[in-house]
Amino acid sequence: MSQGRCSATFATAMMLCLLVLHSGVAEAATYRVGGAGGWTFNTVSWPAGKRFRAGDTLVFSYSPAVHNVVAVNKAGYDTCTVPPGSKVYRTGNDQIKVGKGANFFICSIPGHCQSGMKIAVIV
Template sequence: MGLGRGSAMVLVLSLCFLVLHSEMAHAATYYVGDSGGWTFNTIGWPKGKRFRAGDTLVFNYNPGAHNVVVVNQGGYGSCKTPKGARVYRSGKDQIRLSRGQNYFICNYVGHCESGMKIAINAA
């Protein structure tokens, strides 16, 4: 039994919706630093966790004492903020992970160097 053009289009659109919806349904929310929040020595926090593109990281911190900066690999390694980097300052930042490597630092003087940085690979 064949499908008409209209029926085939509805079937294709329905399948696309299901695939997109299932991807969104699997997205997880992670609280960086767990109950301790985004603070010093969080560099090891991602260890043992499996991240996916679309997952959300929640950075909870005192906005008068810290921030979150999305950096590239060079900025992560050097603890320097690259030109044009996105800086978050709310104290309750929610950042969606992109596929591949994602790097975050606090760029207050000495904070990144004290382990206030994370590198996350999202599948």
């Protein structure tokens, strides 16, 4: 009889642990960069007021004939230059997961980054 009660108590404790663990896990969010207008000029302030988490997905929607997305470091972001080895996206519907820390993206078409086509996402 006591073995049955112990098994039931153990099962209940396991269920509670699983519930607590599951409720503590935040689901990743998906953000369309630039909102309804997509990835375009003057998006530099788009991240303001948003709370990003590691694993969130940024969707860059744009015309690949006119723009691109380049993941750069802070120096590349600040100077609107593409450091060697930077990842360049060109699909027009790029989905990029952000990592913990600072994530920097620019459009490398001449003049576009200087016109505000860049974002810094801090996770």
